[in-house]
Amino acid sequence: MTPKQILKVVKKYTTERCVEAMRDGRFATAINCIDGRVQVPVLEWIRFYLNVDYVDLITEPGPDKAIVSGSERTYNSIFEKAILSVKNLGSQSISIVAHYDCRANPVSKEEHIELIQSSVEIIEKWRFGVRILGLWVNEWRYVEVIKDTEKEYQRQDRIW
Numbered sequence: 001m002t003p004k005q006i007l008k009v010v011k012k013y014t015t016e017r018c019v020e021a022m023r024d025g026r027f028a029t030a031i032n033c034i035d036g037r038v039q040v041p042v043l044e045w046i047r048f049y050l051n052v053d054y055v056d057l058i059t060e061p062g063p064d065k066a067i068v069s070g071s072e073r074t075y076n077s078i079f080e081k082a083i084l085s086v087k088n089l090g091s092q093s094i095s096i097v098a099h100y101d102c103r104a105n106p107v108s109k110e111e112h113i114e115l116i117q118s119s120v121e122i123i124e125k126w127r128f129g130v131r132i133l134g135l136w137v138n139e140w141r142y143v144e145v146i147k148d149t150e151k152e153y154q155r156q157d158r159i160w
């Protein structure tokens with residue numbers, strides 16, 4: 001997408017309803033696999049650890065692969081939904097999730113971790129100004145944090 005196209009989408013979804021939605025509670029966004037096994041663990045983890053009331057779900061088979069090397073159509077669809085969630089519902093974070101035994105993206109854990117890291121870097125370039133997390137759901141359906149931009153910034157602060 002060109003910057004002009006991005007701006008057009010942002011304008012389309014940015015309304016006063018953003019403020020209204022924030023009154024309803026705190027929102028987070030999760031880009032997760034369609035796989036039913038990973039919905040509840042991710043929802044519960046995000047609600048607890050990010051201290052939010054609601055999680056906006058964007059589901060896509062093998063979302064780490066979809067963001068890094070998926071079709072333009074799929075990528076744009078995820079991007080537009082993320083804008084809707086951040087701008088219209090006031091979400092403060094975006095989590096990109098990959099999981100063990102993903103049938104849509106059957107690669108090794110190491111490859112998933114690399115894809116998660118690349119996905120976080122791509123999402124950072126969207127410049128939504130929100131916290132971005134890369135999460136891995138392991139074989140016991142526990143959520144592991146692979147990357148957390150807020151923690152990185154904190155670490156940088158400590159160095160100075």
Ligand SMILES: [Zn+2]
Binds near residue numbers: 099101
């Ligand atoms: Zn999957």
